Amino acid sequence: MAGANCPSVCQSNARRAKVGVLAVEIKTATDAGRVRENNEDALWVGSDCLVVCDGMGGHQAGEVASAIAIQAVSEFPFSGQDPEEEVTSAILQAQERILQASEKNEGYHGMGTTITLAWISSPGENGYSRLTCGHVGDSRCYLFSQGVLEQVTSDHSVVGELLRSGTITPLEARVHPKKHILTQALGSPEIEIELITRDLEPGTLVMLCTDGLSDLVDDTQIADTLGQDFD
Secondary structure, eight states: OOOOSSSSOSEEEEEEEEETTEEEEEEEEEOOTTTOSSOOEEEEEOSSEEEEEEEEOTTTHHHHHHHHHHHHHHTSOOOSSSHHHHHHHHHHHHHHHHHHHHHHOGGGTTOEEOEEEEEEEOOOTTSOEEEEEEEESSOEEEEEETTEEEEOSOOOBHHHHHHHTTSSOHHHHHTOTTTTOBSOOBTBSSOOOEEEEEEEOTTOEEEEEOHHHHTTSOHHHHHHHHHHHTO
16 A cells, blocks of 8 residues: 555555465555655565555656665565565665765755655465565555554654654654655665565565655544454
């Protein structure tokens, strides 16, 4: 699921697919919202991979950055032999292409994008699938299981750091004037990829979203909606 800035979703899709040997239900949605004319969010669903990006930059450069990142990931030769290494390499490939485009086109200088990439491996001997998530920026990966919603990524933002240090409360974070200032994103000179690995119990939902969703809909509402839609 990509960020939706208003209740009506202009682009949505629901389908059943196979992730490895698993039959899964995939739902995607994205919307430009009521503030901007163009949609700087982008998403892609591969055979074992889900990715969402939220671009930033003037003159539609954010839209370009997110599109470049999505294309780079979609073209990466994933094999599943080493998911952690491959997820990291795919994100670094996206980073390199954005920097190259920024150098070649003056109008793209300073453009960037968040990226959250989830690779889901086939179940192992314990019956659990394996999530490998690579992340830069403030888009998010959530897990929803047995009625409980868990954010597994950290927000790479000024407010995210204040929240983790205990300086502000979650309620204060939602209305903080600096909540959209990122500490890193693809397109920055240097990035530090956050890598998360988790075993997934059967029936666990994996949700990726941009701040177009998480800024406007709190975790309780997200959990209620997921519980209804995937019951």
